[in-house]
Amino acid sequence: MYDFVVVGGGPAGYPAAIRAAQLDAKVLLVEKDELGGTCLNVGCIPSKLYLHAASMAFEIERARQSGLEGDFSIAPDKLRAHKEATIARLKKGIESLLMANKIRLAHETAIFLDEKTLQVGAERIKAEHFLIATGSSPLVPPIQGIAQQGVWTSTEALELKNVPKTLVIVGAGFVGLEMAMVYKALGSRVTLVDMLPRLLPMLDADMAALMERSLKAKGISLVLGARLVRIEPGPRPVFLKEGKEEAFLSDAVLLAIGRTPNLFGLERLPLGPADKGIFVNEGLQTRISNIYAAGDVTGRTFLAHAATHQGILAAENALGGENALDLENLPVPNCLYTDPEAAWVGLSETKAKERFGDVRTGTYLYGALGRALASNEPLGKIKVIANSKDGKILGAQIVGKAATEIIHEATLAMSAGITLSGIAAAVHAHPSFSEGIKEACLEALGTPLHKAPR
Numbered sequence: 009m010y011d012f013v014v015v016g017g018g019p020a021g022y023p024a025a026i027r028a029a030q031l032d033a034k035v036l037l038v039e040k041d042e043l044g045g046t047c048l049n050v051g052c053i054p055s056k057l058y059l060h061a062a063s064m065a066f067e068i069e070r071a072r073q074s075g076l077e078g079d080f081s082i083a084p085d086k087l088r089a090h091k092e093a094t095i096a097r098l099k100k101g102i103e104s105l106l107m108a109n110k111i112r113l114a115h116e117t118a119i120f121l122d123e124k125t126l127q128v129g130a131e132r133i134k135a136e137h138f139l140i141a142t143g144s145s146p147l148v149p150p151i152q153g154i155a156q157q158g159v160w161t162s163t164e165a166l167e168l169k170n171v172p173k174t175l176v177i178v179g180a181g182f183v184g185l186e187m188a189m190v191y192k193a194l195g196s197r198v199t200l201v202d203m204l205p206r207l208l209p210m211l212d213a214d215m216a217a218l219m220e221r222s223l224k225a226k227g228i229s230l231v232l233g234a235r236l237v238r239i240e241p242g243p244r245p246v247f248l249k250e251g252k253e254e255a256f257l258s259d260a261v262l263l264a265i266g267r268t269p270n271l272f273g274l275e276r277l278p279l280g281p282a283d284k285g286i287f288v289n290e291g292l293q294t295r296i297s298n299i300y301a302a303g304d305v306t307g308r309t310f311l312a313h314a315a316t317h318q319g320i321l322a323a324e325n326a327l328g329g330e331n332a333l334d335l336e337n338l339p340v341p342n343c344l345y346t347d348p349e350a351a352w353v354g355l356s357e358t359k360a361k362e363r364f365g366d367v368r369t370g371t372y373l374y375g376a377l378g379r380a381l382a383s384n385e386p387l388g389k390i391k392v393i394a395n396s397k398d399g400k401i402l403g404a405q406i407v408g409k410a411a412t413e414i415i416h417e418a419t420l421a422m423s424a425g426i427t428l429s430g431i432a433a434a435v436h437a438h439p440s441f442s443e444g445i446k447e448a449c450l451e452a453l454g455t456p457l458h459k460a461p462r
């Protein structure tokens with residue numbers, strides 16, 4: 009009999025297993041495929057490794073202005089080998105952690121027989137508490153022509169088996185935008201299509217416009233307000249835009265339209281409707297009191313760090329804790345590792361105004377930031393949004409180099425209740441990208457230093 013059994017060894021599952029072991033529980037982790045889940049094997053890590061190469065390629069082009077000379081190229085085979093070695097290294101790290109924490113790992117498919125019994129390969133396992141952390145898979149819409157060669161999901165795109173001359177990407181979200189950068193750097197002609205009328209609606213329009221500008225500058229075509237209706241042989245995707253059909257020539261089509269929860273093995277549990285994710289309460293408990301769920305399978309936030317946060321809270325709760333997840337107000341950074349990067353946390357200016365009426369905002373342009381100019385990275389903008397009553401940070405949005413790192417200053421400020429004046433009072437290194445956050449806070453306070461007063 010185990011105290012805690014985790015199904016799924018991704019970013020929600022394996023940290024939960026470690027946390028439970030730290031709390032002296034007897035723990036079993038069941039993973040049918042590869043440790044690390046989507047994130048390590050076909051998600052965050054491979055995509056970021058390719059994006060690093062892509063960003064370097066774009067940066068080298070820009071660096072010609074700084075005197076860098078010479079030719080270079082990206083060798084897809086070597087890049088793929090580097091990806092595989094990196095994944096193997098990180099996976100070994102997880103295996104050692106599980107061993108060091110005395111967690112039993114079963115490489116099997118788990119199937120629930122009832123709320124206390126799990127079939128794990130040939131074994132029947134009993135436990136007090138379970139965590140469902142089975143993650144998600146790419147969403148493939150049931151439309152004509154979807155099952156033909158050359159139609160990819162992110163998994164095939166990350167295999168990097170070939171570089172198509174022309175790639176049409178359906179969906180301009182995280183995956184679509186990041187893969188557009190990778191394949192553009194590898195030499196494909198890329199068209200990015202989305203059914204929404206605007207790029208990245210979670211960003212304020214001024215911030216999203218910067219991303220749009222940079223896509224265009226790279227020669228990535230962006231088609232908005234167009235819905236995929238079928239894929240003709242070729243593959244030749246056909247979209248409906250403003251009532252008219254438009255077909256695109258392509259050598260490959262990447263579907264990046266979202267993800268769907270993995271529910272295999274859960275069929276016998278009365279979890280309620282789960283096609284959009286398993287219901288959990290604020291304690292991460294499903295409709296069955298001894299079974300918790302965390303990560304993508306809950307359909308809430310499809311992010312690895314959110315999955316880990318939830319997994320840890322769930323493990324603690326299963327073992328007697330009383331954590332409550334306040335998803336509405338928890339500051340979770342969202343990061344796009346494109347070139348330029350984009351990152352945001354909390355409320356946009358638009359949403360903050362809707363919720364609070366009057367808010368304070370401050371912005372700072374990379375074009376005025378010494379570090380950005382010295383690095384040949386003048387395209388970028390930082391925006392902070394704060395409550396005008398108490399100066400508490402409500403959100404931040406950044407487009408530009410290092411956005412995915414410096415967003416954590418705003419995230420920390422939001423978590424710890426640090427105000428605009430608190431950030432402005434801290435000494436920031438010069439020259440640095442983080443200085444831009446301080447400058448934006450100073451502007452929001454009405455005392456901009458390196459910017460004329462509004």
Ligand SMILES: Cc1cc2nc3c(=O)[nH]c(=O)nc-3n(C[C@H](O)[C@H](O)[C@H](O)COP(=O)(O)OP(=O)(O)OC[C@H]3O[C@@H](n4cnc5c(N)ncnc54)[C@H](O)[C@@H]3O)c2cc1C
Pocket residue numbers: 015016017018019020021038039040041042043044045046047048050051052053055056116117118119141142143144162183270272273302303304305309310311312313314315
């Ligand atoms: C291309 C791409 C890029 C991404 N980039 C980022 C990023 O940069 N940052 C970020 O935060 N997020 C990113 N994500 C999202 C991130 O990968 C997921 O949010 C994260 O992996 C979710 O973790 P999870 O543990 O909930 O599920 P998963 O990582 O999907 O893990 C679930 C695990 O459960 C196993 N499993 C399923 N059913 C069973 C069963 N019945 N028995 C046993 N095992 C089972 C699966 O094999 C899998 O290993 C990206 C995703 C994609 C596709």
